[in-house]
Amino acid sequence: MTARAWVAVAIVLVPLLGYPLVTLAGGSPRFPSREECVRSPVEGQPVDLVFGRFDDPEVAAETADQVVAVGFIGTEAFPDGCGRWKVVLGGVPSLETAREIQAEAATVDLRPTLELGSED
Amino acid sequence: MGERRGHRHREDSTLNAYALAGLVVLNLLLLASGTGLLWLLRGFDTWLELGRLAGLAYVLGVVTVGSLWTLLLIAGIPFSLWIVLVVPVAVTVGSALIARRRGRSPPRGGSVGAGNSLIVTAVGISATGLLLEGLFRMSRLSGLYWWDAWSFWIPKAKAIYLFGNLDVEFFTTLPGSSYPPLVPVLDAGAFHLIGSADVVTLHLQYWLFGVGFVWALAGILAERVPAWILWPFVLLLLVAPRIGRRFHITEADLLLDYLFVLAALLVAYWILDRARWRLVVATVLLSGMVLTKREGMLLAAVLLLAALLASARQWRSAWPALGVSAGVVVAVAAPWRIWYVVHGVAGEGPTSGGLDPTANTERLWPSFRLAFDVLLSSDYWSVIIPVALGALVLAAFARAYVLAVFFGTLVALVTLGGGWITWVIPELEITQELGANPIVRFMGSAALLCAAASPLLLAAAWSAVTAREGVDAT
Numbered sequence: 001m002t003a004r005a006w007v008a009v010a011i012v013l014v015p016l017l018g019y020p021l022v023t024l025a026g027g028s029p030r031f032p033s034r035e036e037c038v039r040s041p042v043e044g045q046p047v048d049l050v051f052g053r054f055d056d057p058e059v060a061a062e063t064a065d066q067v068v069a070v071g072f073i074g075t076e077a078f079p080d081g082c083g084r085w086k087v088v089l090g091g092v093p094s095l096e097t098a099r100e101i102q103a104e105a106a107t108v109d110l111r112p113t114l115e116l117g118s119e120d
Numbered sequence: 121m122g123e124r125r126g127h128r129h130r131e132d133s134t135l136n137a138y139a140l141a142g143l144v145v146l147n148l149l150l151l152a153s154g155t156g157l158l159w160l161l162r163g164f165d166t167w168l169e170l171g172r173l174a175g176l177a178y179v180l181g182v183v184t185v186g187s188l189w190t191l192l193l194i195a196g197i198p199f200s201l202w203i204v205l206v207v208p209v210a211v212t213v214g215s216a217l218i219a220r221r222r223g224r225s226p227p228r229g230g231s232v233g234a235g236n237s238l239i240v241t242a243v244g245i246s247a248t249g250l251l252l253e254g255l256f257r258m259s260r261l262s263g264l265y266w267w268d269a270w271s272f273w274i275p276k277a278k279a280i281y282l283f284g285n286l287d288v289e290f291f292t293t294l295p296g297s298s299y300p301p302l303v304p305v306l307d308a309g310a311f312h313l314i315g316s317a318d319v320v321t322l323h324l325q326y327w328l329f330g331v332g333f334v335w336a337l338a339g340i341l342a343e344r345v346p347a348w349i350l351w352p353f354v355l356l357l358l359v360a361p362r363i364g365r366r367f368h369i370t371e372a373d374l375l376l377d378y379l380f381v382l383a384a385l386l387v388a389y390w391i392l393d394r395a396r397w398r399l400v401v402a403t404v405l406l407s408g409m410v411l412t413k414r415e416g417m418l419l420a421a422v423l424l425l426a427a428l429l430a431s432a433r434q435w436r437s438a439w440p441a442l443g444v445s446a447g448v449v450v451a452v453a454a455p456w457r458i459w460y461v462v463h464g465v466a467g468e469g470p471t472s473g474g475l476d477p478t479a480n481t482e483r484l485w486p487s488f489r490l491a492f493d494v495l496l497s498s499d500y501w502s503v504i505i506p507v508a509l510g511a512l513v514l515a516a517f518a519r520a521y522v523l524a525v526f527f528g529t530l531v532a533l534v535t536l537g538g539g540w541i542t543w544v545i546p547e548l549e550i551t552q553e554l555g556a557n558p559i560v561r562f563m564g565s566a567a568l569l570c571a572a573a574s575p576l577l578l579a580a581a582w583s584a585v586t587a588r589e590g591v592d593a594t
Binding site for chain 2: 001004005007008009011012015016019020023055057083084
């Protein structure tokens with residue numbers, strides 16, 4: 001290659017490599033994790049009982065049907081906003097009531113977790 | 121606690137890397153598909169030529185593979201990861217095998233040259249690359265903020281990804297239910313490789329479409345336009361308020377505009393030099409347009425109309441070829457239209473009949489005036505339009521009639537088309553408000569065309585003035 005060609009290569013590569021390197025030197029951006037979709041329940045606010053999270057919506061729907069079949073009417077499968085589907089009995093008015101339902105679920109081998117109720 | 125946070129951080133990084141790696145694999149497959157097709161259609165003399173046309177190859181791969189995915193989906197083939205991978209691999213391998221059988225040889229070395237234009241090109245690539253890197257940051261961190269994106273484009277994509285088919289109940293009840301599904305299908309393909317319906321990472325796919333378009337545009341124009349004319353226009357379109365800054369938006373408007381502009385350039389070149397591969401690639405892009413948005417039908421029609429006019433002097437040879445191109449586009453457009461008619465979705469046509477000059481006469485002048493106002497707005501397009509009008513005049517003075525007639529007619533027809541849409545759909549308000557009238561989105565195609573055509577027109581004028589060998593556009 002000629003000297004002019006090397007100059008051209010430098011004109012292209014130095015800024016194009018330098019800019020991201022300088023930017024990343026200050027640290028890469030942080031993204032929320034899937035676990036951050038799970039919010040702990042708060043006393044005095046509605047609670048969701050979550051019977052599981054699934055990648056496949058059909059598996060989530062089948063699980064919701066099974067939960068409804070053993071008596072937890074109103075349980076549905078929803079997207080959780082983080083790329084998965086959750087099976088939820090939502091809108092439980094208090095943490096105390098939610099714990100009672102949780103104990104009742106354990107009698108039929110279900111282990112729902114308690115989460116802060118979603119706004120919708 | 122610290123250990124737990126560290127573990128979570130590693131898990132996030134792994135997910136992030138997996139999603140990005142998936143997108144890289146998908147886009148390399150699309151690039152390989154288009155490169156194989158271009159090698160089959162025209163061959164590559166040198167690696168430099170391949171590099172120059174790599175952007176066009178990528179866009180060709182996106183449209184070819186995306187259209188095949190779309191047609192298979194409409195035909196009822198489940199849209200799985202398997203289909204996502206097999207189609208581009210089949211296109212790549214198939215076109216490479218046929219190319220070899222037809223005697224295409226692999227590209228050779230090639231020289232970058234040593235003139236001042238080399239330095240100008242390097243500066244242009246560097247500045248363009250920096251702007252695109254800046255847009256990458258915006259794309260990587262973008263949420264889903266745009267109405268049409270979250271109200272129907274992305275829900276359709278998620279439905280295709282999750283259920284693997286065109287769920288009739290879902291697709292017929294969403295807003296924009298008659299819109300063709302190429303863009304949601306491309307999104308769903310990206311979701312498969314990302315590993316989930318990750319709508320944040322999806323913005324990078326749209327950034328890649330933008331990069332591919334800019335590369336394709338520069339690669340096509342570099343064939344006939346000197347570097348010192350070309351690169352300022354590439355930078356201009358990247359900094360125009362409603363073009364470069366929207367590269368990451370997960371809607372179909374800009375993708376449609378990219379295909380329209382690249383098809384227009386290829387058709388213009390084809391009229392000038394009659395290289396058949398250009399019309400073939402343009403036809404593929406036009407076919408992609410009619411699978412992208414309903415406005416794609418209108419844009420494809422006006423492009424072919426402008427081509428008929430600009431090639432009128434050689435109509436015996438040009439018009440049959442344009443007719444075949446139009447036939448292919450109609451054939452590709454048909455399956456989706458049959459699907460939505462069969463499923464009782466209201467059509468894409470105007471609600472007031474379309475061409476009845478006595479209907480909505482009170483809207484006629486305000487509608488066309490609105491389209492012209494949008495076209496001439498520097499708030500949207502910076503100085504692109506006045507510069508393009510100047511370039512058109514200069515090209516006409518330089519007797520580059522074919523280019524001047526083609527691009528002048530096309531810009532005029534697109535503008536009239538924008539006015540026509542507002543006129544014949546009484547539900548649209550006479551306003552530039554995005555939620556009440558799509559005119560600003562639609563006129564983006566005219567603005568992007570002006571940005572792309574200006575350097576070609578100016579190069580033709582410059583060539584005439586200097587009487588040097590260059591653009592032969594008369």
